[in-house]
Every structure is written in C-alpha cells, then in structure tokens.
Amino acid sequence: MLRFGIAACASASLALSALAAGFTFSIGSPVASQDFRSKSAAFVFRTEGCADPAKPQISGTAEGFVNGVRQSVPLKLVETSRPGVYAVNQNWPGEGEWVVALKGKCADANAGAIVPIGPNGFVRESSKFLSRPATSAEIETSLKALVQGKSK
Numbered sequence: 001m002l003r004f005g006i007a008a009c010a011s012a013s014l015a016l017s018a019l020a021a022g023f024t025f026s027i028g029s030p031v032a033s034q035d036f037r038s039k040s041a042a043f044v045f046r047t048e049g050c051a052d053p054a055k056p057q058i059s060g061t062a063e064g065f066v067n068g069v070r071q072s073v074p075l076k077l078v079e080t081s082r083p084g085v086y087a088v089n090q091n092w093p094g095e096g097e098w099v100v101a102l103k104g105k106c107a108d109a110n111a112g113a114i115v116p117i118g119p120n121g122f123v124r125e126s127s128k129f130l131s132r133p134a135t136s137a138e139i140e141t142s143l144k145a146l147v148q149g150k151s152k
Helices: 002-021 136-151
Strands: 024-028 043-048 057-066 069-074 077-079 085-088 097-106 109-118 128-130
Touching: 024 109, 024 128, 043 097, 043 109, 057 077, 057 136, 097 136, 109 136, 128 136
Parallel strands: none
Antiparallel strands: 024 043, 043 085, 057 069, 057 097, 077 085, 097 109, 109 128
16 A cells, blocks of 8 residues: 555656646657658657647747848648657758747647757757747847857
C-alpha cells in the first residue's frame, strides 16, 4: 500500500510539473526525429506540455532578407511518425538571412519560437522560445541581429 501511495504521489508530481512547464517547443537536428523521412529537413521540433501531442495547431513562416528585400515564406510543417514531432523542410531561398517563426496552440495554451538559420543550419543558441506567438517586432529584432552578425 505504501508503494502505491509513493507511486501515486510521484505520478501526480510529474503531471503537475508538466502542466507548470506549459505548452512549448524544443528543437533538434533531423536525426532527433528518428524518422528517416525527415533526414533532409532543416531541423525538427517537438511540442511539449500538450495533453494530446497529436492535437496542437502548428504553423510557421520563414522570415528573411534577400539582397536587402524583406521576404516571408509560409512553411509546410511535416508531421513525423512520432506524435508531436514535426520536420521543417527548407522551402525558402538558399541566399539571404533567415529566421523561422513557429507558433502553436494546444487547448488554451500558446507557444512560439524564433529559430535563426545560419550558414551551417539552425542556430540553437540564438533561438528564442516563448509562451505565446512571437510578435512582428521580436521577429524583426532576431532577423536584424542575424544580419548584423553576418556583416561583422
């Protein structure tokens, strides 16, 4: 009986910490998806903190500058064989500077991310994860920081 009580308390504690963490994204290399169909993706991301990982509404855009001209490209996010894991395939131009803006909704919770794309792929260290969709100003700030970093 004591073991059952301890296990129940541990389970409740894990559930509460998951709820406290809220709905968010985490990013990784295509290998992290463990799905051969996403091996050529720019990166993959996972939804976390959603009670049903198959139900969040997710969208994204690539935001960039090409030859000084601002561009926005809607992304087609590809579900992998693992629930809650999506691949981001590069459908934006190869030239220029780019960030990927992700946004998602799960029940009443929201999440957002801004992921800079460098010459060697996504830049995890400069990525921003939010408890809401990123604002236009936040996307512009991240994009300008990426552009300024390249001009130094």
